[in-house]
Amino acid sequence: MTTALALYSGGLDSTLACRLIMEQGIRVVAVKFVTPFFGTALLADPQAYRDEVRRRYGIEVMLRDLTEPYLRMLAAPAHGYGKNFNPCVDCKILLMGEALRMLAEFDASFLISGEVLGQRPMSQRRDTLRVIERDSGCDDLLLRPLSARHLPPTRPEREGLVDRDRLLAFRGRNRTPQIELAARFGIEDYESPGGGCVLTDPNLAKRIRGLYEEASLVGKIPTAADIRLLLAGRVLRLPGGAWLVLGRNEPENDRLQTLALPTDWLLNLRDDPGPTAVLRRPATLAARIDAREREEQDLAAAATLVLRYAGKSCRARNRAVVRAETTGRARELATTPLADQVFADWHH
Ligand code: SF4
Structure with missing residues (x-):
């Protein structure tokens, strides 16, 4: 045949x-x-x-x-x-x-x-x-x-x-x-033609293009792990250089759990429901001498953003504890939410 x-x-x-x-x-x-x-x-x-x-x-x-x-x-x-x-x-x-x-x-x-x-x-x-x-x-x-x-x-x-x-x-x-x-052919339930893949989406395409441009500065291409992460939720670029990706719903929260690498920080509210977040330092920044200091700065910013994107009742209390974990380390950060104008430029 x-x-x-x-x-x-x-x-x-x-x-x-x-x-x-x-x-x-x-x-x-x-x-x-x-x-x-x-x-x-x-x-x-x-x-x-x-x-x-x-x-x-x-x-x-x-x-x-x-x-x-x-x-x-x-x-x-x-x-x-x-x-x-x-x-x-x-x-x-x-x-x-x-x-x-x-x-x-x-x-x-x-x-x-x-x-x-x-x-x-x-x-x-x-x-x-x-x-x-x-x-x-x-x-x-x-x-x-x-x-x-x-x-x-x-x-x-x-x-x-x-x-x-x-x-x-x-x-x-x-x-x-x-x-x-x-x-x-008796085919009834078919998908209407899409406009293309995520590379045709202006916002997502800009994000991926930026990732390629950044990787090219050190003669590399982005890793699949970084691309998957940056397509998995709400993305912010923190002042210390790290990416913070926050889940916008349960499926995204679940997916972020699976995408976190051993070197990432995984963040959640300790006592309340809220977004799961992954904090990742791009490989291009790993060799900086102030890497540790920047990580601290970004971790603090990430915790406030986890609270900012929590449910209304949690935000209304204006305080929460965010649990952050990475391989071999866990932290609890008492935090207050950031005002929106502070991070308006961080959206990626
Ligand atoms: S790049 Fe995306 S939209 Fe273009 S042909 Fe490939 S899958 Fe389709």
Whole structure:
């Protein structure tokens, strides 16, 4: 039986691309790549995601973590960034190149993706689609079932593995054809198309860009641990140079617990419910001779901010004890909340 490997985003277009090829009696293995900027939460329970996609769409999917190569690429994407810090063309080249290397692992003959010609200004123009095929090494092994009839026949079409006449000629931003096709496949509960990953979000992109700029000063790229932390909650940069990340709700509080490194301080109110916070000194500051003094300064500021973002009743008392722990040490800091104007510039 012929097998195709699909680049799967979880959105409607890649779902439809899989189903169109499956409809031709071809086995499709879908791979969803994960980085700190997209899909990362799914790694908490990959089996639940597999079960969900199978139940909703009848598609066999797997997750692959591409964090490390992605972080290297993001430092200097050959085709540049989009409006924010999104390297869409290089992102696709990286993902498709990786999928190409996976063909042998799954005994697959070709790749498919849900791209639609002209749907996105930067990455889905005809010339860009060609650049992605070329630079990823996929060339004519990459079939885009939704727009195939606007594009030259690929190798699986020429070799008769796929019937080109049953492929489609979608083009542009109009979503009606996709919605009609979804109805034909009996697919009802699909996600509306998102605007992209967190690298397209102006605020988060600025935060990540800043992290890259700072790391480049010492000839490095940011670590995955730092990026995950800085995307995990409310972020402030304290006067001593440390990051303070505060949970805004229970899921964020739980996640921060899991993201804290042994060298971080983990803070909570001792006697009241409130945010969990992680205080981390960036590696770029570790060698400073006044590191200890700055840590004390930031710990005191962090404690007041934990109280500032606690519930109203706790804040109203104007005093609380914050417990701070790091490997081998624990402290209790009696604190009062900071006035908002004091830390207005600390938001990151
Ligand atoms: S929006 Fe994000 S995930 Fe999508 S192509 Fe661009 S960089 Fe990649």
